[in-house]
Amino acid sequence: MKAAVVDSVGGGFALQDVDIAEPLGREVLVEVRASGLCHTDLTVATHAFADFPTPVVLGHEMAGVVGGLGPEARAFAVGDHVVGCLVQWCGSCPACVDGRAYQCGRPGTTLRDPVRDAPRLSRAGRPVTQGMGLGGFAQHALVHENQLTAVPRRLPFAPAALLGCGVLTGAGSVLNGARVRAGETVAVIGAGGVGLNAVGAARIAGASRIVAIDVRDAKLRRARAFGATDVVNSATTDAVTAVRELTGGGVRHAFDVVGVAATTEQALRMTALGGGVYVVGLAGSGGDLKLSLPRLLLEQKSIQGLIMGSGNPRRDIPRYADLYLQGRLDLDALVSRQIALGEIDTGYASLRDPEVARVVITSF
Ligand SMILES: [Zn+2]
Numbered sequence: 001m002k003a004a005v006v007d008s009v010g011g012g013f014a015l016q017d018v019d020i021a022e023p024l025g026r027e028v029l030v031e032v033r034a035s036g037l038c039h040t041d042l043t044v045a046t047h048a049f050a051d052f053p054t055p056v057v058l059g060h061e062m063a064g065v066v067g068g069l070g071p072e073a074r075a076f077a078v079g080d081h082v083v084g085c086l087v088q089w090c091g092s093c094p095a096c097v098d099g100r101a102y103q104c105g106r107p108g109t110t111l112r113d114p115v116r117d118a119p120r121l122s123r124a125g126r127p128v129t130q131g132m133g134l135g136g137f138a139q140h141a142l143v144h145e146n147q148l149t150a151v152p153r154r155l156p157f158a159p160a161a162l163l164g165c166g167v168l169t170g171a172g173s174v175l176n177g178a179r180v181r182a183g184e185t186v187a188v189i190g191a192g193g194v195g196l197n198a199v200g201a202a203r204i205a206g207a208s209r210i211v212a213i214d215v216r217d218a219k220l221r222r223a224r225a226f227g228a229t230d231v232v233n234s235a236t237t238d239a240v241t242a243v244r245e246l247t248g249g250g251v252r253h254a255f256d257v258v259g260v261a262a263t264t265e266q267a268l269r270m271t272a273l274g275g276g277v278y279v280v281g282l283a284g285s286g287g288d289l290k291l292s293l294p295r296l297l298l299e300q301k302s303i304q305g306l307i308m309g310s311g312n313p314r315r316d317i318p319r320y321a322d323l324y325l326q327g328r329l330d331l332d333a334l335v336s337r338q339i340a341l342g343e344i345d346t347g348y349a350s351l352r353d354p355e356v357a358r359v360v361i362t363s364f
């Protein structure tokens, strides 16, 4: 099959022939129909990480059709439409049993045993790393059934692909992580793909004020379309002062989707007494936060890191799919461009354009 392979860190994505194994155990062979370009894959492709030795097939925002099943796979039938998710959960550890799949203690159970089993992907007889148990930048992906969720067949593949990462993270941070309630006030720093989903979910939750903050006017215009009641361009306006003025002293919940120390500090300062700050994104290494303990105590604030929107994929992905089909969660406006599998490098380059929200591969 064809796959976009990263052969060396920083060397880009090259279309190549890669061998994919037959499904074992609970594995599912997915015919990939859409694969989103998430920034995390670009970070992995351009920086050395021990978990991702090259050559590697990345791509973790994928949707497709079940084409084959391992002998112990029970969750799907051939022909089902599925969405992939990088959350690797076993289903039986204490965290999984408690409904916290995103904190699974045994995520490795979704992968092949590197000693006992042949690799899922190989090229000329040598193993090729499969990114995050998915490897969606390819015509097919061999995935443990727990990393897949069935979705309605009438859901188009391009928006469906976004459900597993950008939507799960942005919407889940608001609905699961912060549990925003009707009438509460929200600020979202960073109006990219994840931030827009946080804004959209805050609207669904009934937040009274939703302030989007970014340095690009084009992104702020889009945030308004997704439900922001107010926007602040932090390149020209002091975001903390603006948010405090707009909300009469600060918001109840501030989401830092950018993830550098400066934006997390802004989030802490723009929350009201007793407010919550949620670190949802991480830009590069992120940096260290300097916290004033007296202020933290006196202002009664909380700060929490959230991974994948505290998402339980089998519960949340169908929920977001339904909200999309009802017209209450906009995903179509996120799909700015559709490209072919061989165009990933130019696809990532186009994400620097603030008019482009998300790029999705739909031609394999
Ligand atoms: Zn992602």
Ligand SMILES: [Zn+2]
Residues within 6 Å of the ligand: 089, 090, 091, 092, 093, 094, 095, 096, 097, 103, 104, 105, 106, 107
């Ligand atoms: Zn588990």
